[in-house]
Amino acid sequence: MVTVSEIVEIIVVSMRDAFLAVTVFVAAMVLLFSWLQYATSGRFVESIQKRKKLQPVIGALMGLTPGCGGAIVMMPMYARGYVTYGTVVATLIATLGDAAFVLIGAAVIDSRFIAPMLAVHAISFCVGVTWGYLVDVTGTTPRTPLGRYGPAFGEEEIHATDEVISPLDELPREVPEGLGYQILHQGYVVWWAVTTIGLVFAILLLVWTGQDAEFNLELEYNPLTLHGFITWVGLLGTTLSIILYIAQKNWIADDTEATIGDKLHSMRETMVHAASETAFVTFWVMIAYLAFEFMMLFSGLTDEDLAKYGDGFVVVIVAATIGLIPGCGPQIIAITAYTKDVISFPALAANAISQDGDALFPLLVRHKTASLWATVHTTIPALITGVALMIMGVTF
Numbered sequence: 292m293v294t295v296s297e298i299v300e301i302i303v304v305s306m307r308d309a310f311l312a313v314t315v316f317v318a319a320m321v322l323l324f325s326w327l328q329y330a331t332s333g334r335f336v337e338s339i340q341k342r343k344k345l346q347p348v349i350g351a352l353m354g355l356t357p358g359c360g361g362a363i364v365m366m367p368m369y370a371r372g373y374v375t376y377g378t379v380v381a382t383l384i385a386t387l388g389d390a391a392f393v394l395i396g397a398a399v400i401d402s403r404f405i406a407p408m409l410a411v412h413a414i415s416f417c418v419g420v421t422w423g424y425l426v427d428v429t430g431t432t433p434r435t436p437l438g439r440y441g442p443a444f445g446e447e448e449i450h451a452t453d454e455v456i457s458p459l460d461e462l463p464r465e466v467p468e469g470l471g472y473q474i475l476h477q478g479y480v481v482w483w484a485v486t487t488i489g490l491v492f493a494i495l496l497l498v499w500t501g502q503d504a505e506f507n508l509e510l511e512y513n514p515l516t517l518h519g520f521i522t523w524v525g526l527l528g529t530t531l532s533i534i535l536y537i538a539q540k541n542w543i544a545d546d547t548e549a550t551i552g553d554k555l556h557s558m559r560e561t562m563v564h565a566a567s568e569t570a571f572v573t574f575w576v577m578i579a580y581l582a583f584e585f586m587m588l589f590s591g592l593t594d595e596d597l598a599k600y601g602d603g604f605v606v607v608i609v610a611a612t613i614g615l616i617p618g619c620g621p622q623i624i625a626i627t628a629y630t631k632d633v634i635s636f637p638a639l640a641a642n643a644i645s646q647d648g649d650a651l652f653p654l655l656v657r658h659k660t661a662s663l664w665a666t667v668h669t670t671i672p673a674l675i676t677g678v679a680l681m682i683m684g685v686t687f
Contacts, residue, residue, distance in 0.1 A: 293588060301588065304510060305580035307525030313576045314528060315490040316396040318483075318569040324357055325554055325565045339374060347423030350378035351416050354385030354650075357395060358568065359546040359619065360554070362386040362650035364462070367548070370657040376432040379654070379661070380668045381423025385415045388648025389545065389572050389619040390626040397630040400497065407629075407636055407687035411643050414676065418644055422672050431668075433661040462552030474538040479566040482531045486569075489528050492521050529577060535570035543618030544649040545571035575620045579627035602635045607677035610638035614645025614673060615666055617655070622646045636686045641677030645670050 339349045353361035365382045368374045387394070394411070397404040426432070465472070500506045511519035539545060545568050553560035586592065613625050622642065629639040647669060655662040 297588065300510060301581065301584045303522070303526065305577055305584060306529040307508075307522050309573055309577040309580055310525040310528035310532070311489055311493045311496065311521070312400060313393060313396050314532060314569060314573040315486055315493045316399050317392040317572050318486050318565070319490065320357060320392055320395060321569050321572075322562070322565045325360075325561045325568075326558075328360055328551075329554060329558060329561045339368065339378075343375070346374050346378040347381040347420050347427065350374065350382035350423065351385040351419040354382040354419060355412060355416050357387070357389075357391040359386065359388045359544075359649040360551050362388075362648055363546055363548060363551050363653055366650055366653040366657065367462070369654070369661070375423075375427050376661065377423035377425070377427030380426050380665060381419040383647045383650060383665055384419035384422055384644050384669050384672065386646070386648045386650060387412070387415065387626070387643050388622055388646060388650075389568060390622040390643075390646070390648075392569075392572055393576060393623055393626045393630065403687075404630065407639065410636075410687065411640050414640050414680075415643050418672050418676055422668065426668060431664075433658065433664055462555070463549045464552045464556075465549045471538040471540050475535055475567055476563055478531070478535060478538070479563045482528075482535060482566045482570070483562065485524065485528045485531060486566075489524050492524060496521075529573060532570035532573035533577075535567055536574040539567050539571070541571070543616070543620035544652060545619065546649040548653050571619070572623060575623040576627055579624040579631075582624070583628070583631055583633065604678065604681060606634050606638045607641045607681060608674065610634060610642035611645040611670055611673040611677060614642050614647070615670060617647060617649070617651040619646075619648050622648070635681070637677045637680035640680055641673045643673075644676055645673035 339346055339353075342349060350365055353365055355361075362382050365374065365379060369376065369379045391412075394404065394408045398408040467476075496508065508521065509518045511522055513519035514523050541547070550564045550567070554564050610625055613621050616622075625634070625642045625646075626639070628634045629636070647665065651662055651665065654665060
């Protein structure tokens, strides 16, 4: 018989752990990579025009960067004819989107996730480069629409000159209006303050756990006790993250061309959207935690049962199929499932290769046919790789 107290405990613990075990570490990484993008002003992206033969490799490297920023800026470059379609495919295959932060965060907290984190990124990169060149060599390239986005690649060789407008300069900017915009651009300061406090306690928890293997964060509501105060920090942090998530009004995707454009032109906007991106991850991690815990509570399954069901060909197919869904939200749930030992490494790799993150949305706007074929070109190698890894018995 499930009691109300059990349900409340699952909700509170899931909200607390989502913030202290994931959010605070993800926030640090998101801010770091966002700052690097801002500091370099995307010079690395602009240089891709000059290196046509290396474009699939460079595209895969852009997709490999955590988050969706690197992948998103490649889409208008393809639409203008600056890069090949194989470069787009390589970028989309290599990207793990915001789900990468969840996996990297797990590696920071638990060393046993370091090897699979490195392996899945290496596999995604290699598959992306290989498939990207294969697409270009075989000429399976949807025609790029003429007009405002420029000629199709190959119709007119585009050389990088001082007169060429950078694709980054053409990125749109957010319109500063609406309640959601105000909440995000004012509330981010409070969010960062709470996240900083949470990061301090999260690091302390790692130290305490390392000193005492049996250390357990007891659930308390009294803020005058250490455990109670930590619980309230976690609850407050997740609550603020949910508010920012709702304010941005992007339910399964957080990054857009406008947010990337803002981040590349302002350090303040970099801080704002780093908070927004992390809040997005927090929300979906919390959803994943709640889904797993309630499933176990109402089904009577054990951790061993979940691990057994997550190790098979069907799960690889399901993971690759989830990757067909645009946006990072569902993919975060899939990656979280791996960190919870629910799905196998081959299934993780299949999802990582299949998913396109938020980058599919700007491609969909510019070229519907290309976006449709892109999902095919990421799903096929995902299934092949996932099944091959399972047959070979590769696991972590």
